[in-house]
Amino acid sequence: MSEQVDQVVVGAGISGLGLAHRAAQKGVDTLVIERSGRVGGCMNSRTFAGCGDFWTEAGSHTCFNSYGHLLDILGDLDLMGCLVPKAKLRYSLWREGGRHSILSALHPLEMALSLPRLFTGTKQGRGVADYYGAGLGRRNYRDLFGPAFRAVICQDADDFPAELLFRRKPRRKEVMRSFTLPGGLSDIPDAITAQPGLAVRTGQDIAAVHRDGDGFRLELAGGAEIACRALSLAVPPDAAAALLPADMQTLRAG
Numbered sequence: 297m298s299e300q301v302d303q304v305v306v307g308a309g310i311s312g313l314g315l316a317h318r319a320a321q322k323g324v325d326t327l328v329i330e331r332s333g334r335v336g337g338c339m340n341s342r343t344f345a346g347c348g349d350f351w352t353e354a355g356s357h358t359c360f361n362s363y364g365h366l367l368d369i370l371g372d373l374d375l376m377g378c379l380v381p382k383a384k385l386r387y388s389l390w391r392e393g394g395r396h397s398i399l400s401a402l403h404p405l406e407m408a409l410s411l412p413r414l415f416t417g418t419k420q421g422r423g424v425a426d427y428y429g430a431g432l433g434r435r436n437y438r439d440l441f442g443p444a445f446r447a448v449i450c451q452d453a454d455d456f457p458a459e460l461l462f463r464r465k466p467r468r469k470e471v472m473r474s475f476t477l478p479g480g481l482s483d484i485p486d487a488i489t490a491q492p493g494l495a496v497r498t499g500q501d502i503a504a505v506h507r508d509g510d511g512f513r514l515e516l517a518g519g520a521e522i523a524c525r526a527l528s529l530a531v532p533p534d535a536a537a538a539l540l541p542a543d544m545q546t547l548r549a550g
Contacts, residue, residue: 326495
Protein backbone atom coordinates (compact mmCIF):
# COMPACT_ATOMS: atom_id res chain seq x y z
CA MET A 297 0.00 0.00 0.00
CA SER A 298 1.47 3.34 -1.04
CA GLU A 299 1.71 6.27 1.33
CA GLN A 300 -0.64 9.02 0.13
CA VAL A 301 0.09 12.78 0.08
CA ASP A 302 -1.31 15.68 -1.94
CA GLN A 303 2.02 16.82 -3.34
CA VAL A 304 5.61 15.63 -3.44
CA VAL A 305 8.44 18.08 -4.06
CA VAL A 306 11.72 16.45 -5.08
CA GLY A 307 14.68 18.60 -4.02
CA ALA A 308 15.15 20.52 -0.77
CA GLY A 309 17.10 23.45 -2.16
CA ILE A 310 15.61 26.88 -1.68
CA SER A 311 13.49 26.50 -4.86
CA GLY A 312 11.90 23.27 -3.69
CA LEU A 313 11.46 24.54 -0.14
CA GLY A 314 9.96 27.79 -1.40
CA LEU A 315 7.39 25.85 -3.42
CA ALA A 316 6.64 23.59 -0.46
CA HIS A 317 6.23 26.63 1.78
CA ARG A 318 3.69 28.18 -0.58
CA ALA A 319 1.79 24.89 -0.77
CA ALA A 320 1.78 24.52 3.01
CA GLN A 321 0.43 28.08 3.32
CA LYS A 322 -2.49 27.00 1.11
CA GLY A 323 -3.17 23.90 3.20
CA VAL A 324 -1.75 21.43 0.67
CA ASP A 325 -0.33 18.30 2.29
CA THR A 326 3.25 18.43 1.00
CA LEU A 327 6.22 16.10 1.38
CA VAL A 328 9.72 17.20 0.35
CA ILE A 329 12.19 14.46 -0.58
CA GLU A 330 15.91 15.21 -0.66
CA ARG A 331 18.64 12.84 -1.78
CA SER A 332 21.41 14.36 0.33
CA GLY A 333 21.53 14.44 4.10
CA ARG A 334 20.73 18.14 4.47
CA VAL A 335 18.29 20.79 3.29
CA GLY A 336 19.03 24.17 1.75
CA GLY A 337 21.00 23.37 -1.40
CA CYS A 338 23.29 26.33 -2.05
CA MET A 339 22.24 27.85 1.27
CA ASN A 340 24.82 25.94 3.26
CA SER A 341 26.16 27.71 6.35
CA ARG A 342 28.96 25.67 7.90
CA THR A 343 29.49 26.02 11.63
CA PHE A 344 32.64 25.05 13.51
CA ALA A 345 32.57 23.32 16.87
CA GLY A 346 34.62 25.14 19.49
CA CYS A 347 34.57 28.45 17.60
CA GLY A 348 31.57 30.01 19.30
CA ASP A 349 29.03 31.35 16.83
CA PHE A 350 31.47 31.45 13.90
CA TRP A 351 30.10 30.25 10.57
CA THR A 352 30.98 30.50 6.92
CA GLU A 353 28.90 30.18 3.78
CA ALA A 354 29.69 27.23 1.52
CA GLY A 355 27.31 28.29 -1.22
CA SER A 356 25.32 31.48 -1.68
CA HIS A 357 27.09 34.28 0.16
CA THR A 358 24.33 36.86 0.56
CA CYS A 359 20.75 37.79 -0.30
CA PHE A 360 19.43 41.04 -1.75
CA ASN A 361 16.36 43.23 -1.34
CA SER A 362 15.39 42.48 -4.95
CA TYR A 363 14.65 38.83 -4.09
CA GLY A 364 10.90 39.48 -3.86
CA HIS A 365 9.63 35.91 -3.40
CA LEU A 366 12.28 35.15 -0.78
CA LEU A 367 11.38 38.30 1.16
CA ASP A 368 7.73 37.27 1.11
CA ILE A 369 8.70 33.92 2.65
CA LEU A 370 10.81 35.65 5.30
CA GLY A 371 7.79 37.79 6.14
CA ASP A 372 5.56 34.72 6.44
CA LEU A 373 8.08 33.19 8.87
CA ASP A 374 8.53 36.40 10.91
CA LEU A 375 12.22 36.55 10.01
CA MET A 376 12.33 40.08 8.61
CA GLY A 377 13.29 41.45 12.02
CA CYS A 378 16.22 39.02 12.19
CA LEU A 379 18.00 40.28 9.07
CA VAL A 380 21.50 41.63 9.59
CA PRO A 381 23.59 43.55 7.05
CA LYS A 382 26.30 41.65 5.24
CA ALA A 383 29.72 42.95 6.23
CA LYS A 384 31.48 44.94 3.51
CA LEU A 385 34.72 43.09 2.93
CA ARG A 386 37.31 43.17 0.19
CA TYR A 387 37.07 40.31 -2.29
CA SER A 388 40.03 38.09 -3.14
CA LEU A 389 40.53 35.46 -5.79
CA TRP A 390 41.41 31.91 -4.73
CA ARG A 391 43.61 30.09 -7.20
CA GLU A 392 46.66 27.84 -7.16
CA GLY A 393 46.10 27.13 -3.47
CA GLY A 394 46.20 30.72 -2.23
CA ARG A 395 44.49 34.11 -2.13
CA HIS A 396 45.37 36.70 -4.73
CA SER A 397 44.16 40.17 -5.60
CA ILE A 398 41.40 40.50 -8.17
CA LEU A 399 43.67 42.49 -10.48
CA SER A 400 46.27 39.73 -10.52
CA ALA A 401 43.98 37.70 -12.83
CA LEU A 402 43.26 40.57 -15.21
CA HIS A 403 44.74 40.69 -18.72
CA PRO A 404 44.54 44.46 -19.44
CA LEU A 405 45.56 44.46 -23.11
CA GLU A 406 43.09 41.73 -23.99
CA MET A 407 40.34 43.64 -22.18
CA ALA A 408 41.16 46.89 -24.00
CA LEU A 409 40.93 45.14 -27.36
CA SER A 410 37.76 43.21 -26.51
CA LEU A 411 35.75 45.83 -24.59
CA PRO A 412 34.11 47.50 -27.64
CA ARG A 413 32.32 44.20 -28.38
CA LEU A 414 30.64 44.42 -24.97
CA PHE A 415 28.75 47.51 -26.09
CA THR A 416 28.13 46.58 -29.71
CA GLY A 417 27.20 42.91 -29.24
CA THR A 418 23.75 41.63 -28.32
CA LYS A 419 22.96 39.49 -25.29
CA GLN A 420 19.83 37.96 -26.76
CA GLY A 421 20.16 34.26 -27.43
CA ARG A 422 23.73 34.08 -26.12
CA GLY A 423 25.19 32.42 -23.08
CA VAL A 424 27.30 34.21 -20.47
CA ALA A 425 30.59 32.67 -21.62
CA ASP A 426 29.93 33.56 -25.26
CA TYR A 427 28.86 37.16 -24.65
CA TYR A 428 31.25 38.17 -21.87
CA GLY A 429 34.10 36.10 -23.27
CA ALA A 430 33.87 38.12 -26.49
CA GLY A 431 33.43 41.45 -24.69
CA LEU A 432 36.00 41.04 -21.92
CA GLY A 433 38.45 38.61 -23.50
CA ARG A 434 38.53 34.85 -23.32
CA ARG A 435 41.41 34.71 -20.84
CA ASN A 436 39.80 37.35 -18.67
CA TYR A 437 36.61 35.33 -18.63
CA ARG A 438 38.49 32.12 -17.82
CA ASP A 439 40.67 33.54 -15.05
CA LEU A 440 38.50 36.23 -13.46
CA PHE A 441 34.98 36.94 -14.66
CA GLY A 442 33.86 33.34 -15.12
CA PRO A 443 34.60 32.42 -11.48
CA ALA A 444 33.04 35.73 -10.33
CA PHE A 445 29.83 35.09 -12.28
CA ARG A 446 29.62 31.55 -10.90
CA ALA A 447 29.78 33.04 -7.41
CA VAL A 448 26.93 35.43 -8.24
CA ILE A 449 24.46 32.75 -9.32
CA CYS A 450 25.92 29.83 -7.33
CA GLN A 451 26.16 27.59 -10.39
CA ASP A 452 28.10 27.22 -13.62
CA ALA A 453 27.44 30.45 -15.49
CA ASP A 454 28.83 29.53 -18.92
CA ASP A 455 25.53 28.55 -20.55
CA PHE A 456 23.36 30.81 -18.39
CA PRO A 457 21.42 33.34 -20.56
CA ALA A 458 23.50 36.51 -20.74
CA GLU A 459 20.40 38.73 -20.75
CA LEU A 460 19.32 37.31 -17.37
CA LEU A 461 22.59 37.52 -15.44
CA PHE A 462 22.28 41.15 -14.34
CA ARG A 463 18.61 41.73 -15.09
CA ARG A 464 17.20 44.53 -12.99
CA LYS A 465 14.55 43.58 -10.46
CA PRO A 466 12.26 45.74 -8.31
CA ARG A 467 13.76 46.53 -4.92
CA ARG A 468 12.08 46.99 -1.56
CA LYS A 469 13.45 50.22 -0.16
CA GLU A 470 12.61 49.31 3.42
CA VAL A 471 14.94 46.29 3.29
CA MET A 472 18.72 46.62 3.47
CA ARG A 473 20.42 46.11 0.12
CA SER A 474 22.23 42.87 1.05
CA PHE A 475 21.71 40.81 4.15
CA THR A 476 22.26 37.57 5.98
CA LEU A 477 20.92 36.13 9.25
CA PRO A 478 22.49 35.63 12.69
CA GLY A 479 23.23 31.96 12.02
CA GLY A 480 23.94 32.36 8.32
CA LEU A 481 21.65 31.84 5.35
CA SER A 482 20.88 28.29 6.46
CA ASP A 483 18.55 29.90 9.00
CA ILE A 484 16.12 30.32 6.07
CA PRO A 485 15.70 26.66 4.97
CA ASP A 486 15.80 25.59 8.62
CA ALA A 487 12.87 27.92 9.40
CA ILE A 488 10.91 26.73 6.36
CA THR A 489 11.26 23.06 7.29
CA ALA A 490 10.41 23.70 10.96
CA GLN A 491 6.91 25.01 10.24
CA PRO A 492 3.90 22.74 10.79
CA GLY A 493 2.20 21.15 7.82
CA LEU A 494 5.39 20.56 5.86
CA ALA A 495 7.27 17.26 5.99
CA VAL A 496 10.86 16.80 4.79
CA ARG A 497 12.80 13.56 4.40
CA THR A 498 16.49 13.65 3.65
CA GLY A 499 18.72 10.80 2.50
CA GLN A 500 15.96 9.47 0.23
CA ASP A 501 16.81 8.24 -3.27
CA ILE A 502 14.03 7.86 -5.83
CA ALA A 503 14.36 4.76 -8.00
CA ALA A 504 11.51 5.51 -10.43
CA VAL A 505 8.46 7.68 -11.04
CA HIS A 506 5.31 6.28 -12.66
CA ARG A 507 1.96 7.64 -13.75
CA ASP A 508 -0.81 6.58 -11.38
CA GLY A 509 -4.20 7.57 -12.76
CA ASP A 510 -4.36 11.35 -12.56
CA GLY A 511 -1.35 11.47 -10.24
CA PHE A 512 2.02 9.85 -9.74
CA ARG A 513 3.62 6.98 -7.84
CA LEU A 514 7.20 7.23 -6.60
CA GLU A 515 9.33 4.18 -5.89
CA LEU A 516 12.05 4.85 -3.34
CA ALA A 517 15.36 3.01 -3.42
CA GLY A 518 14.49 1.20 -0.20
CA GLY A 519 11.30 -0.24 -1.68
CA ALA A 520 8.73 2.13 -0.17
CA GLU A 521 6.17 3.80 -2.43
CA ILE A 522 4.52 7.22 -2.25
CA ALA A 523 1.44 8.20 -4.25
CA CYS A 524 0.68 11.86 -4.88
CA ARG A 525 -1.74 14.00 -6.83
CA ALA A 526 0.91 16.56 -7.83
CA LEU A 527 4.66 16.16 -8.36
CA SER A 528 7.20 19.00 -8.55
CA LEU A 529 10.84 18.45 -9.50
CA ALA A 530 13.10 21.15 -8.04
CA VAL A 531 16.31 19.53 -9.26
CA PRO A 532 18.80 20.19 -12.10
CA PRO A 533 17.44 19.53 -15.62
CA ASP A 534 19.43 16.32 -16.13
CA ALA A 535 18.17 14.89 -12.84
CA ALA A 536 14.60 15.91 -13.69
CA ALA A 537 14.82 14.23 -17.12
CA ALA A 538 15.98 11.00 -15.49
CA LEU A 539 13.05 11.05 -13.04
CA LEU A 540 10.21 11.91 -15.42
CA PRO A 541 7.92 9.02 -16.39
CA ALA A 542 8.64 7.38 -19.73
CA ASP A 543 5.45 8.75 -21.32
CA MET A 544 6.64 12.35 -20.85
CA GLN A 545 8.99 12.20 -23.80
CA THR A 546 8.66 15.88 -24.73
CA LEU A 547 9.66 17.05 -21.27
CA ARG A 548 12.43 14.47 -21.01
CA ALA A 549 13.94 15.66 -24.29
CA GLY A 550 13.69 19.33 -23.30
